[in-house]
Amino acid sequence: GIQVEQSPPDLILQEGANSTLRCNFSDSVNNLQWFHQNPWGQLINLFYIPSGTKQNGRLSATTVATERYSLLYISSSQTTDSGVYFCAVLGLDSSYKLIFGSGTRLLVRP
């Protein structure tokens, strides 16, 4: 099946810093989403981005489908950005199974 790798696995930032999270996937995909899991476990949709670039406030994401990777940019990080960021993809051969990467654990210090 499709493999999803995220890097870095852990990241510590000082408040106000910028960061880039990466998601590599092993095959063509129909769907790619970025999620933020807060400390209480809730998964929050950040972006649905199978290709192209999107921005939402301090967050933006870019997916280059032909090269099988996606990037999540966090600018001017805040302590509330702490948590785990997951990338998840839907392979072309799996109509409904969203496959998650291992996540990037982010801690933003005040």
Added chain:
Amino acid sequence: GAVVSQHPSWVICKSGTSVKIECRSLDFQATTMFWYRQFPKQSLMLMATSNEGSKATYEQGVEKDKFLINHASLTLSTLTVTSAHPEDSSFYICSAKSGPSRFFGPGTRLTVL
């Protein structure tokens, strides 16, 4: 965005008992819902796909007789952990499809003593 709720948010039970977890799509209809399991500091693992009006599809290695799934309506899927044991303790999360996106419930933390 679409809202998915789960109940209960946490449950503690004795070994050997059964626990039912409900997943509801609040403002949309979901013919397909998904159940995930997450261990501490790990990623989400898909357990099964729940289809309204038909049998669930289980992932390899997931015991269908232990994790009973019922999707009786377009807004409700339930997961019952039967004869729970301490190794079933985990964080269970449901998800529903709305358009091309997936939305997740807040999760249920199960502790089996």
